Amino acid sequence: MSIESEATKFKTLFKQHLNGAKTAQIRYVSxxxxxxDNRIMEATDEDGLEYYHIACGLGAVVMKPAVGSDCVIAIMEDEESVAVLLQADEVEEILFRNGENGGLTITPKLVEELEKTNDLLEALIQVL
Structure with a gap:
Protein backbone atom coordinates (compact mmCIF):
# COMPACT_ATOMS: atom_id res chain seq x y z
CA MET A 1 0.00 0.00 0.00
CA SER A 2 1.49 3.35 -1.00
CA ILE A 3 1.80 6.28 1.38
CA GLU A 4 -0.66 8.21 -0.81
CA SER A 5 -3.33 5.54 -0.49
CA GLU A 6 -2.66 5.29 3.24
CA ALA A 7 -2.93 9.07 3.50
CA THR A 8 -6.23 9.02 1.62
CA LYS A 9 -7.59 6.30 3.89
CA PHE A 10 -6.34 8.19 6.95
CA LYS A 11 -7.97 11.41 5.70
CA THR A 12 -11.30 9.67 5.12
CA LEU A 13 -11.26 8.01 8.52
CA PHE A 14 -10.14 11.19 10.23
CA LYS A 15 -13.01 13.13 8.64
CA GLN A 16 -15.38 10.47 9.97
CA HIS A 17 -13.74 10.87 13.36
CA LEU A 18 -14.30 14.62 13.27
CA ASN A 19 -17.95 13.98 12.51
CA GLY A 20 -18.22 12.00 15.73
CA ALA A 21 -17.86 8.48 14.35
CA LYS A 22 -15.22 7.02 16.68
CA THR A 23 -12.03 8.03 18.40
CA ALA A 24 -8.41 7.19 17.73
CA GLN A 25 -6.72 4.84 20.15
CA ILE A 26 -3.18 5.41 21.36
CA ARG A 27 -0.78 2.48 21.72
CA TYR A 28 2.69 2.43 23.25
CA VAL A 29 4.85 0.05 21.23
CA SER A 30 8.43 -0.94 20.51
CA ASP A 37 11.32 2.81 1.17
CA ASN A 38 7.60 2.30 1.81
CA ARG A 39 7.56 4.53 4.92
CA ILE A 40 6.06 1.81 7.13
CA MET A 41 7.13 0.04 10.29
CA GLU A 42 6.28 -2.98 12.43
CA ALA A 43 5.96 -2.87 16.19
CA THR A 44 5.04 -4.91 19.25
CA ASP A 45 3.25 -3.70 22.37
CA GLU A 46 4.09 -4.71 25.93
CA ASP A 47 1.68 -7.67 25.73
CA GLY A 48 3.41 -9.02 22.63
CA LEU A 49 0.65 -7.98 20.23
CA GLU A 50 2.18 -7.22 16.84
CA TYR A 51 1.25 -4.30 14.61
CA TYR A 52 2.09 -4.27 10.90
CA HIS A 53 2.05 -1.63 8.16
CA ILE A 54 2.17 1.33 10.54
CA ALA A 55 2.65 4.53 8.53
CA CYS A 56 5.82 6.31 9.69
CA GLY A 57 3.97 9.60 9.42
CA LEU A 58 1.62 11.49 7.19
CA GLY A 59 1.69 14.89 5.62
CA ALA A 60 4.68 17.13 6.12
CA VAL A 61 6.68 15.05 8.62
CA VAL A 62 7.73 11.40 8.36
CA MET A 63 9.98 9.79 10.99
CA LYS A 64 12.20 6.73 10.69
CA PRO A 65 12.26 5.26 14.19
CA ALA A 66 15.29 3.33 15.34
CA VAL A 67 14.66 -0.39 15.73
CA GLY A 68 14.05 -1.06 19.41
CA SER A 69 12.90 2.48 20.17
CA ASP A 70 9.73 3.15 22.13
CA CYS A 71 6.99 4.69 19.98
CA VAL A 72 3.50 6.07 20.25
CA ILE A 73 1.09 5.09 17.48
CA ALA A 74 -2.53 5.98 16.79
CA ILE A 75 -5.07 3.37 15.71
CA MET A 76 -7.81 5.11 13.72
CA GLU A 77 -11.46 4.09 13.89
CA ASP A 78 -10.68 0.89 15.80
CA GLU A 79 -9.07 -0.45 12.61
CA GLU A 80 -5.78 -2.10 13.56
CA SER A 81 -4.83 -1.86 9.89
CA VAL A 82 -4.99 1.96 9.95
CA ALA A 83 -2.16 3.00 12.23
CA VAL A 84 0.23 5.93 12.12
CA LEU A 85 3.38 6.74 14.07
CA LEU A 86 2.93 9.81 16.25
CA GLN A 87 6.24 9.90 18.13
CA ALA A 88 9.40 7.88 18.70
CA ASP A 89 11.96 8.28 21.47
CA GLU A 90 14.81 7.67 19.01
CA VAL A 91 14.73 8.44 15.30
CA GLU A 92 17.34 7.79 12.64
CA GLU A 93 15.90 10.20 10.10
CA ILE A 94 13.18 12.81 9.81
CA LEU A 95 11.85 13.69 6.38
CA PHE A 96 10.19 17.08 6.01
CA ARG A 97 7.91 17.91 3.10
CA ASN A 98 8.79 14.68 1.30
CA GLY A 99 12.40 15.85 0.97
CA GLU A 100 11.54 18.86 -1.19
CA ASN A 101 14.21 21.54 -0.79
CA GLY A 102 15.88 19.33 1.77
CA GLY A 103 12.88 19.92 3.99
CA LEU A 104 14.20 23.37 4.73
CA THR A 105 12.91 26.85 4.14
CA ILE A 106 13.25 28.38 0.71
CA THR A 107 16.77 29.71 1.15
CA PRO A 108 16.86 32.49 -1.50
CA LYS A 109 13.77 34.11 -0.01
CA LEU A 110 15.20 33.74 3.48
CA VAL A 111 18.49 35.36 2.42
CA GLU A 112 16.60 38.24 0.79
CA GLU A 113 14.62 38.87 3.98
CA LEU A 114 17.77 38.66 6.12
CA GLU A 115 19.49 41.22 3.90
CA LYS A 116 16.54 43.60 4.33
CA THR A 117 16.69 43.13 8.08
CA ASN A 118 20.44 43.74 8.13
CA ASP A 119 20.03 46.94 6.09
CA LEU A 120 17.40 48.22 8.52
CA LEU A 121 19.55 47.30 11.50
CA GLU A 122 22.60 49.06 10.03
CA ALA A 123 20.51 52.19 9.37
CA LEU A 124 19.24 52.11 12.95
CA ILE A 125 22.77 51.75 14.33
CA GLN A 126 23.97 54.73 12.27
CA VAL A 127 21.12 56.88 13.61
CA LEU A 128 22.03 56.02 17.18
Whole structure:
Protein backbone atom coordinates (compact mmCIF):
# COMPACT_ATOMS: atom_id res chain seq x y z
CA MET A 1 0.00 0.00 0.00
CA SER A 2 1.49 3.35 -1.00
CA ILE A 3 1.80 6.28 1.38
CA GLU A 4 -0.66 8.21 -0.81
CA SER A 5 -3.33 5.54 -0.49
CA GLU A 6 -2.66 5.29 3.24
CA ALA A 7 -2.93 9.07 3.50
CA THR A 8 -6.23 9.02 1.62
CA LYS A 9 -7.59 6.30 3.89
CA PHE A 10 -6.34 8.19 6.95
CA LYS A 11 -7.97 11.41 5.70
CA THR A 12 -11.30 9.67 5.12
CA LEU A 13 -11.26 8.01 8.52
CA PHE A 14 -10.14 11.19 10.23
CA LYS A 15 -13.01 13.13 8.64
CA GLN A 16 -15.38 10.47 9.97
CA HIS A 17 -13.74 10.87 13.36
CA LEU A 18 -14.30 14.62 13.27
CA ASN A 19 -17.95 13.98 12.51
CA GLY A 20 -18.22 12.00 15.73
CA ALA A 21 -17.86 8.48 14.35
CA LYS A 22 -15.22 7.02 16.68
CA THR A 23 -12.03 8.03 18.40
CA ALA A 24 -8.41 7.19 17.73
CA GLN A 25 -6.72 4.84 20.15
CA ILE A 26 -3.18 5.41 21.36
CA ARG A 27 -0.78 2.48 21.72
CA TYR A 28 2.69 2.43 23.25
CA VAL A 29 4.85 0.05 21.23
CA SER A 30 8.43 -0.94 20.51
CA UNK A 31 9.67 -0.65 16.92
CA UNK A 32 10.67 -4.06 15.53
CA UNK A 33 11.36 -3.26 11.86
CA UNK A 34 11.26 -0.33 9.45
CA UNK A 35 10.70 -0.41 5.69
CA UNK A 36 11.89 3.12 4.93
CA ASP A 37 11.32 2.81 1.17
CA ASN A 38 7.60 2.30 1.81
CA ARG A 39 7.56 4.53 4.92
CA ILE A 40 6.06 1.81 7.13
CA MET A 41 7.13 0.04 10.29
CA GLU A 42 6.28 -2.98 12.43
CA ALA A 43 5.96 -2.87 16.19
CA THR A 44 5.04 -4.91 19.25
CA ASP A 45 3.25 -3.70 22.37
CA GLU A 46 4.09 -4.71 25.93
CA ASP A 47 1.68 -7.67 25.73
CA GLY A 48 3.41 -9.02 22.63
CA LEU A 49 0.65 -7.98 20.23
CA GLU A 50 2.18 -7.22 16.84
CA TYR A 51 1.25 -4.30 14.61
CA TYR A 52 2.09 -4.27 10.90
CA HIS A 53 2.05 -1.63 8.16
CA ILE A 54 2.17 1.33 10.54
CA ALA A 55 2.65 4.53 8.53
CA CYS A 56 5.82 6.31 9.69
CA GLY A 57 3.97 9.60 9.42
CA LEU A 58 1.62 11.49 7.19
CA GLY A 59 1.69 14.89 5.62
CA ALA A 60 4.68 17.13 6.12
CA VAL A 61 6.68 15.05 8.62
CA VAL A 62 7.73 11.40 8.36
CA MET A 63 9.98 9.79 10.99
CA LYS A 64 12.20 6.73 10.69
CA PRO A 65 12.26 5.26 14.19
CA ALA A 66 15.29 3.33 15.34
CA VAL A 67 14.66 -0.39 15.73
CA GLY A 68 14.05 -1.06 19.41
CA SER A 69 12.90 2.48 20.17
CA ASP A 70 9.73 3.15 22.13
CA CYS A 71 6.99 4.69 19.98
CA VAL A 72 3.50 6.07 20.25
CA ILE A 73 1.09 5.09 17.48
CA ALA A 74 -2.53 5.98 16.79
CA ILE A 75 -5.07 3.37 15.71
CA MET A 76 -7.81 5.11 13.72
CA GLU A 77 -11.46 4.09 13.89
CA ASP A 78 -10.68 0.89 15.80
CA GLU A 79 -9.07 -0.45 12.61
CA GLU A 80 -5.78 -2.10 13.56
CA SER A 81 -4.83 -1.86 9.89
CA VAL A 82 -4.99 1.96 9.95
CA ALA A 83 -2.16 3.00 12.23
CA VAL A 84 0.23 5.93 12.12
CA LEU A 85 3.38 6.74 14.07
CA LEU A 86 2.93 9.81 16.25
CA GLN A 87 6.24 9.90 18.13
CA ALA A 88 9.40 7.88 18.70
CA ASP A 89 11.96 8.28 21.47
CA GLU A 90 14.81 7.67 19.01
CA VAL A 91 14.73 8.44 15.30
CA GLU A 92 17.34 7.79 12.64
CA GLU A 93 15.90 10.20 10.10
CA ILE A 94 13.18 12.81 9.81
CA LEU A 95 11.85 13.69 6.38
CA PHE A 96 10.19 17.08 6.01
CA ARG A 97 7.91 17.91 3.10
CA ASN A 98 8.79 14.68 1.30
CA GLY A 99 12.40 15.85 0.97
CA GLU A 100 11.54 18.86 -1.19
CA ASN A 101 14.21 21.54 -0.79
CA GLY A 102 15.88 19.33 1.77
CA GLY A 103 12.88 19.92 3.99
CA LEU A 104 14.20 23.37 4.73
CA THR A 105 12.91 26.85 4.14
CA ILE A 106 13.25 28.38 0.71
CA THR A 107 16.77 29.71 1.15
CA PRO A 108 16.86 32.49 -1.50
CA LYS A 109 13.77 34.11 -0.01
CA LEU A 110 15.20 33.74 3.48
CA VAL A 111 18.49 35.36 2.42
CA GLU A 112 16.60 38.24 0.79
CA GLU A 113 14.62 38.87 3.98
CA LEU A 114 17.77 38.66 6.12
CA GLU A 115 19.49 41.22 3.90
CA LYS A 116 16.54 43.60 4.33
CA THR A 117 16.69 43.13 8.08
CA ASN A 118 20.44 43.74 8.13
CA ASP A 119 20.03 46.94 6.09
CA LEU A 120 17.40 48.22 8.52
CA LEU A 121 19.55 47.30 11.50
CA GLU A 122 22.60 49.06 10.03
CA ALA A 123 20.51 52.19 9.37
CA LEU A 124 19.24 52.11 12.95
CA ILE A 125 22.77 51.75 14.33
CA GLN A 126 23.97 54.73 12.27
CA VAL A 127 21.12 56.88 13.61
CA LEU A 128 22.03 56.02 17.18
Missing amino acids: CKAVDW
